Amino acid sequence: MISFDAAHKTVHYPQDRRFRIWVRPSILIGIAAAIALLLFAAWIEFGLVGLPYVSPIPQVYPNNFAGPHGFPLWVRYCHFFNFLFVMMLIRSGLSILMDHPRLYFNDDCTPGSEWIRFTPIKVPRDRIWTAKDDARYISPLVGTPGYRHTIGIARVWHFIDVHGFIATGILFIVMLLTTEQWKRIVPTSPVVLAQAWNTFVHYATFHLPPEPNGFYGYNALQQIAYFTVVFVFGPLAILTGIAMSPAVVNHFPRYPRIFGGRQSARSIHFLTMLSFFGFLVVHVALVVMTGFKRNMNHIVMGTDDANPIGMWLGFVGIGVVVLSWVVAHHLSWHHPRGLQHALKSVTYPMQLLTLNRLVPQQHYSDQQISPYFWPNGKMPVREDWKRLVESGFRDFRLKVGGLVENPVELSLAEITRLGHVEHITMHHCIQGWSGIAKWGGIPIKTLIDLVRPKPEAKVVAFFSFGEALYGDAYYDTQSIENVLKAECLLALEMNGRPLPEVYGAPLRLRVENQLGYKMVKWIERIEFVESEKQLGAGEGGKNEDDEYFDLLPNI
Ligand SMILES: Nc1nc2c(c(=O)[nH]1)N[C@H]1C(S)=C(S)[C@@H](COP(=O)(O)O)O[C@H]1N2
Ligand SMILES: [Mo]
Numbered sequence: 001m002i003s004f005d006a007a008h009k010t011v012h013y014p015q016d017r018r019f020r021i022w023v024r025p026s027i028l029i030g031i032a033a034a035i036a037l038l039l040f041a042a043w044i045e046f047g048l049v050g051l052p053y054v055s056p057i058p059q060v061y062p063n064n065f066a067g068p069h070g071f072p073l074w075v076r077y078c079h080f081f082n083f084l085f086v087m088m089l090i091r092s093g094l095s096i097l098m099d100h101p102r103l104y105f106n107d108d109c110t111p112g113s114e115w116i117r118f119t120p121i122k123v124p125r126d127r128i129w130t131a132k133d134d135a136r137y138i139s140p141l142v143g144t145p146g147y148r149h150t151i152g153i154a155r156v157w158h159f160i161d162v163h164g165f166i167a168t169g170i171l172f173i174v175m176l177l178t179t180e181q182w183k184r185i186v187p188t189s190p191v192v193l194a195q196a197w198n199t200f201v202h203y204a205t206f207h208l209p210p211e212p213n214g215f216y217g218y219n220a221l222q223q224i225a226y227f228t229v230v231f232v233f234g235p236l237a238i239l240t241g242i243a244m245s246p247a248v249v250n251h252f253p254r255y256p257r258i259f260g261g262r263q264s265a266r267s268i269h270f271l272t273m274l275s276f277f278g279f280l281v282v283h284v285a286l287v288v289m290t291g292f293k294r295n296m297n298h299i300v301m302g303t304d305d306a307n308p309i310g311m312w313l314g315f316v317g318i319g320v321v322v323l324s325w326v327v328a329h330h331l332s333w334h335h336p337r338g339l340q341h342a343l344k345s346v347t348y349p350m351q352l353l354t355l356n357r358l359v360p361q362q363h364y365s366d367q368q369i370s371p372y373f374w375p376n377g378k379m380p381v382r383e384d385w386k387r388l389v390e391s392g393f394r395d396f397r398l399k400v401g402g403l404v405e406n407p408v409e410l411s412l413a414e415i416t417r418l419g420h421v422e423h424i425t426m427h428h429c430i431q432g433w434s435g436i437a438k439w440g441g442i443p444i445k446t447l448i449d450l451v452r453p454k455p456e457a458k459v460v461a462f463f464s465f466g467e468a469l470y471g472d473a474y475y476d477t478q479s480i481e482n483v484l485k486a487e488c489l490l491a492l493e494m495n496g497r498p499l500p501e502v503y504g505a506p507l508r509l510r511v512e513n514q515l516g517y518k519m520v521k522w523i524e525r526i527e528f529v530e531s532e533k534q535l536g537a538g539e540g541g542k543n544e545d546d547e548y549f550d551l552l553p554n555i
Contacts, residue, residue: 440493
């Protein structure tokens with residue numbers, strides 16, 4: 001059970017729960033103008049020449065009722081499961097979105113450069129305002145699990161469901177293409193576009209076009225809509241999702257550029273969700289308006305009659321989907337650890353085999369360094385750290401020990417003498433923001449060569465002077481194997497200067513194939529151990545222990 005002590009209450013139930021949506025005016029005007037233009041054109045055509053002709057029978061194969069008709073069992077199953085998974089993806093996605101309630105088309109995420117935000121707050125510039133401060137509240141009726149900063153569990157639902165969504169999608173497309181059913185939704189002639197426009201003119205001028213019996217075929221607009229949902233929205237959601245993975249983006253920096261960049265991919269991911277939702281609303285409205293009982297029999301029973309049974313079973317199906325939200329909510333609050341482990345049992349082995357093998361190789365230029373870099377985490381409040389700050393860390397000694405042949409205590413000057421490398425990299429926070437910065441320091445490999453871990457040491461733990469969100473010291477762990485990968489640094493510098501206090505002075509970790517929370521700031525000591533299970537609650541880090549984040553966040 002996630003406890004509701006004072007610390008959790010202030011995070012999950014903040015005093016300020018206002019919800020506001022702000023959209024950049026130029027974007028609003030652009031969208032409104034595009035819609036107005038389409039409607040205007042439809043009305044002009046209607047005014048000048050009247051309603052265009054729309055065939056009362058399926059238009060694509062007007063003379064061929066022998067073609068694909070009816071809805072085989074696999075269509076009906078995929079239809080239901082897709083609904084189940086998409087709704088859960090939307091609900092958990094909204095919880096994830098609210099953890100950084102701003103969307104951008106640039107990778108710097110400078111406050112004010114967003115095109116849409118779901119918060120009334122403008123980022124204050126006169127004090128530190130962290131990404132965690134910026135997270136917003138979302139009602140648990142809307143988001144899974146909802147409230148504020150529940151991104152760990154929201155990701156569990158998102159990533160469990162995405163497996164179901166992809167499996168359903170693959171089954172559907174394979175079956176579609178190996179049966180006649182593809183002819184229903186794949187336009188085969190450009191004439192369909194003209195026919196779709198004619199149908200649109202009907203709707204836009206408040207006329208219902210003649211309704212083909214969907215059992216035998218669709219009208220052209222329907223066909224294009226279904227085609228787009230299956231062959232555009234689905235793949236786009238998956239591809240833009242992958243374009244947010246630090247392991248992928250930092251190994252193939254060109255991949256997210258297909259979508260206009262990493263943040264643009266995140267924006268498109270959101271827009272795809274809106275498109276799915278918009279489609280759902282129109283789809284359901286038309287199913288209800290054009291012969292509800294018969295339509296429900298088509299997709300639930302696979303029969304073409306007006307028996308009410310399909311409708312009632314359909315309601316049961318919708319009930320099951322709603323029930324899945326209630327169950328998900330219950331599990332989220334009462335069995336969060338079980339959920340975290342359930343996801344881990346699937347993704348951990350899979351990531352070891354796939355994403356975790358991608359080694360960071362980014363080459364950003366100085367010009368690409370972000371002018372603003374969101375800070376995150378709680379500044380240390382410990383007196384010894386404050387004294388170190390005052391003395392410019394002159395007396396700081398980094399203790400490196402545990403299962404090593406040669407434990408050491410190093411001053412900053414000694415660390416500097418071990419070597420110096422610089423990388424300009426893109427940082428990905430789990431909450432959604434990114435930023436490019438130049439980090440200077442020593443490769444962790446240099447440190448490992450110095451201390452010589454014993455053979456039984458498999459994991460290296462980084463302990464911070466700073467506190468975690470719900471109290472106690474912040475720490476995180478890495479497999480030794482991972483910190484030997486390229487671009488993994490113990491950083492002393494950011495953008496050519498000693499690490500500023502808020503960015504982790506005197507030392508922080510950089511691991512570019514993972515999410516930001518693995519990169520401990522304000523490092524006090526480093527310890528080599530056999531397993532992360534020996535530390536804290538045993539999940540591999542403070543966020544993993546307290547907030548149910550993943551041990552291996554390559555995505
Ligand atoms: N000690 C400590 N380190 C931390 C955190 C923290 O809360 N405490 N937050 C992490 C998270 S969630 C992120 S995204 C990065 C943020 O680094 P930045 O402040 O340089 O942007 O630091 C990570 N390191
Ligand atoms: Mo983060």
